[in-house]
Amino acid sequence: MRLLSQLAIGEHAIISAIEAEESLYHRLSALGFRVGKTLSIMRRANFNGPLHVRLGTTDVILRDTEAARIHVQNDSLANKP
Amino acid sequence: MKRIALLGMPNTGKSTLFNRISGASARVGNWPGITVDLMSAKVLLGGHIAELVDLPGIYDLHGFSDDEQVVRHFLANNPLDLAIVLLNSSQIDRQLSLLLQIKKLNIPMVLALNMSDEAKKAGISIDIDQLAKSLAMPVLQISAKYGEGLPKALQAAAAVINQAQTASDPARISLALEEDQKIEKEMESLLAKYVHIPSTLSESSTDKLDKILLHKWLGLPLFFLAMYVLFQFIFAAGKPLQDGLAWALQLLRSSMLEPLFAGSPTWLSGLLLDGIYNGVATVAAFVPIIVLFFLVMSMVEDSGYLSRAAFLMDALMAKMGLDGRGFVMMLMGFGCNVPALMGTRMMRSRPMRLLTMLVIPLSLCSARLQVFIFMITALFSASQAPLVLFALYLMSFVTMFLTALLFQGQFKNKEPFILELPPYRFPTLRQIVLRGWLEVKHFLNRASKFIVIGVVLVWALTNFPSNVPPASAGTYAGQLGALFAPVLDPLGINNQLAIALIFGFVAKEIVVGALAVIYGLQGDALMVQMASQIDWVQAMSFMLFALIYTPCLSTIATLRNESKSLGFMWLSLAWSLGLAWLVSFVFYQTARALGF
Numbered sequence: 001m002r003l004l005s006q007l008a009i010g011e012h013a014i015i016s017a018i019e020a021e022e023s024l025y026h027r028l029s030a031l032g033f034r035v036g037k038t039l040s041i042m043r044r045a046n047f048n049g050p051l052h053v054r055l056g057t058t059d060v061i062l063r064d065t066e067a068a069r070i071h072v073q074n075d076s077l078a079n080k081p
Numbered sequence: 082m083k084r085i086a087l088l089g090m091p092n093t094g095k096s097t098l099f100n101r102i103s104g105a106s107a108r109v110g111n112w113p114g115i116t117v118d119l120m121s122a123k124v125l126l127g128g129h130i131a132e133l134v135d136l137p138g139i140y141d142l143h144g145f146s147d148d149e150q151v152v153r154h155f156l157a158n159n160p161l162d163l164a165i166v167l168l169n170s171s172q173i174d175r176q177l178s179l180l181l182q183i184k185k186l187n188i189p190m191v192l193a194l195n196m197s198d199e200a201k202k203a204g205i206s207i208d209i210d211q212l213a214k215s216l217a218m219p220v221l222q223i224s225a226k227y228g229e230g231l232p233k234a235l236q237a238a239a240a241v242i243n244q245a246q247t248a249s250d251p252a253r254i255s256l257a258l259e260e261d262q263k264i265e266k267e268m269e270s271l272l273a274k275y276v277h278i279p280s281t282l283s284e285s286s287t288d289k290l291d292k293i294l295l296h297k298w299l300g301l302p303l304f305f306l307a308m309y310v311l312f313q314f315i316f317a318a319g320k321p322l323q324d325g326l327a328w329a330l331q332l333l334r335s336s337m338l339e340p341l342f343a344g345s346p347t348w349l350s351g352l353l354l355d356g357i358y359n360g361v362a363t364v365a366a367f368v369p370i371i372v373l374f375f376l377v378m379s380m381v382e383d384s385g386y387l388s389r390a391a392f393l394m395d396a397l398m399a400k401m402g403l404d405g406r407g408f409v410m411m412l413m414g415f416g417c418n419v420p421a422l423m424g425t426r427m428m429r430s431r432p433m434r435l436l437t438m439l440v441i442p443l444s445l446c447s448a449r450l451q452v453f454i455f456m457i458t459a460l461f462s463a464s465q466a467p468l469v470l471f472a473l474y475l476m477s478f479v480t481m482f483l484t485a486l487l488f489q490g491q492f493k494n495k496e497p498f499i500l501e502l503p504p505y506r507f508p509t510l511r512q513i514v515l516r517g518w519l520e521v522k523h524f525l526n527r528a529s530k531f532i533v534i535g536v537v538l539v540w541a542l543t544n545f546p547s548n549v550p551p552a553s554a555g556t557y558a559g560q561l562g563a564l565f566a567p568v569l570d571p572l573g574i575n576n577q578l579a580i581a582l583i584f585g586f587v588a589k590e591i592v593v594g595a596l597a598v599i600y601g602l603q604g605d606a607l608m609v610q611m612a613s614q615i616d617w618v619q620a621m622s623f624m625l626f627a628l629i630y631t632p633c634l635s636t637i638a639t640l641r642n643e644s645k646s647l648g649f650m651w652l653s654l655a656w657s658l659g660l661a662w663l664v665s666f667v668f669y670q671t672a673r674a675l676g677f
Contacts, residue, residue: 023144024497030090030140031501032175046297049396050405050498057172057203059502061392063399066497 004039005051005067012040013072020069028070032058038075083131083242084160085124088152088183089167090176091138092503094195094225098167099135100515101228102235119155127239131162142182148429156186157255160248163241164188165234170200170207170222173276177268180216186257188249190218191238197222199504202285208275215271226509287385287504294386300393308412311381315373315416322369330362348547355540357533368521370447374420375517378413382427383508388500395498401482402489404498407437411481414444418636422643435644436492439653440485442632442640445477448589449632453624455593459608460620469621473628480629480660488656539587543580558583572626572665573619573673582626588633618677622669629661 007013015037018028032055033039042052042059050061089095103122120135136155137148164183168176173194180192194200194207213220219237223230294303338358342350381387391405398408406428413421421441428434445453453473457466542558549555554563554576561583562576569579577596585592596607615623631637631654641650 026141026144027497027499030144030175030178031499042291043295043297045295045392045396046301047396050392052295052392052502056174057205058175059504060499061388061395061502062499063395063497066499 002072003068004053004070004072005064007041007072009041009043012038012075014038014075015070016073017071018069019071020066024066024069028066031060032056033060033070039072083126083129083162084134084248085126085131085163085165085238085242086134086136086155086161087165087167088136088179089138090140090169090172090179092501093138093167093169093176095138095167096135096516097512098193098195098223098225098231099133100512100519101225101231103133119151126235127243129239129242131242139179142179156188156249157251160251161188162248163238164190164249165193165238166190167193167195167225170194170197171203171205173200173205173207174272177271181267184216184218186249186254188254189241189244191234191241192216192218192220193234194220194222195225198224206277212271212275215275226512285504290505291389291502294389295392300389304390304393307386311377315370315377319370319373322373326365326369327362330365334358334362348544351544352537352540357537368525370417372517372521374413374416375521376513378420378424379513379516380508381409383506383512385503385505387427388502391500392502399498401485402433402436402492402494403440403485404433407433407440410437410441411444414441414446415477416447418442418444418446418632419639422636422639425643430494432492433494435649436485436488436494438640438644438649439488439492439656440481442636442653442657443477443480443484443629445474445628446589446632449628452585452589452592452627455596455608456620456624459611460615460617473624476625476664477628480664484656484660539584539591542583568662571670572662573615573622573669574626574665575615575619578615578619578623582623582630585627586631586634588635589627592627618669618672621672622665625668626661626665629657629664631657631661 001016002013004013004015015033015035017035018025018033020028037055039053039055042054044051048064050063051067053060053062053067087095087099099120099122102124119137122133124131124133134155136152139149139152141149142153143149166180166183168180180190184190192213194209197207200207209220209222219241221230221234221237223234225231294300296303334354338354339350342354387406387409390409393405394408395405398404407425410421410424413424418441421444422438425434425437425441428437453470457469461469539558542561543556544551545557546555549559553559558580559576562579565579565583566576569575569582574582581592581596596611637650637654640653641647644650
């Protein structure tokens, strides 16, 4: 079990839990962050800038503060090189 | 009259669809239950005149952002005969939830699926007929950008309205909005049955572009280069247009208006020509630059590059309580503060929007540049000139960052930074022109009233009492200059410069002209005269003050209009005046103490 903010670039993972207050939870779920969904890390901006995450057909950027609210587990199928 | 609302998520082409249906007839209006203005337009639909309202784009009917609350309050206070819900076909897997949320409110509905070409490319297929049957509402594929499928969609909308279904019941809706369960499950089953999405997407052209434009080290330099090119374009294309318009307006005055008023009393022609006409002409000369700004801005915004710029600059801006989008608006401010202030509308969090709006008036706009170039030419050598100008630009950045750092505690934004990165899109010409035109109309409407009043006031101040020469020390303006002397003398700003600063309060464009009136000289003679009256330290102090104290009345009016808060307008005004005084004071006294 890790946090979204700890993933490396190019890694795939499955969302296992979202810890957020109601308004943030709604925002995240409306953008596609739901438990069980697969996501991948596209890139991170320099100087510890935001993360660029892809969920299905949607690309989202978010700061570490928000990414640390999302728990993920390894996606064993997708992480094969 | 029938009422129709347009609903959908951000970045689905909702505004494009609204503009396409309404043409240029849209207006801004107030609605019961909400405090923000919404765009609406009268449209002919199935033999009825219907009112089409463009509601803000939202992700979630049960969310708690400003926009989401606006939509809920609107629905709970205004009966609707029809809701047109626009979804992006290629993201239907997460957008369908909004449709189902609205469906629960028992509003007659039509579902329009936009961007079906993008969905097709991604291999997504949607069984339209079965989906429509299951949802019990018409479902239509359209292209908001090119207008394809639009007539059919409007026919379907007219049919729903003509079935004489009763309008939505606001009271029941406010009750229904309490519960939002079951939706997730229903959505999942619909997606499983009627939508097929391939598990892996091939690398699109957006991905390829992102690899370069969002590159770890190349991204920012490329962004600055792109901004530089855009600014160059705006000035290169805007300046001749502005000069041409100013020339035409001057010609109109000298060849038509002046002979026309030659026979009327001096005070009347003075008021009409020197007061109102000059005022309106000043605003009109703004127009070409404003138009170009909006054209370029809507192009950048619709292309999807702005979200990328936000991604690249966010780390730095976060340290000042702003985010990446704020940086883009600061850059816009270097051309003209007014459209930059309007551009902050895209921010969802009000505290962050206010902090950005507090910072923007400090960016060295093109009107101030004009004043500085005049002063620098008069008082500095050709080799010093670029350095002085560079120092002023640097000062502009320093004051902006300082302001953001100092005020970020007051404008703590509660909202997290989560932003969707839309794929790159080429906006159509029609889209850009229509949007530019609407913004320009609003700008002219507001700015013209303000400038006319301001200019009449300044004219009166320099022309009364009528027994002394205009703009002399005996006039009200002269007396005002003397009144401000105790405050401005410690900055090295003399009475004549003080009067120019009062003029500059209306618009910086007037400052150079005001100095010409005050000294009674023009061109080179004026520069020689000024160089003999003040030294470079005074000139620098004057320029620093002019840079910071306040951009112009249009900016103040825009601050008031965009923030919808008189208190915020006064805060911005007081802060910039105070900061201007402090900076000039420190500079002038230090320079003098060092023996300059």
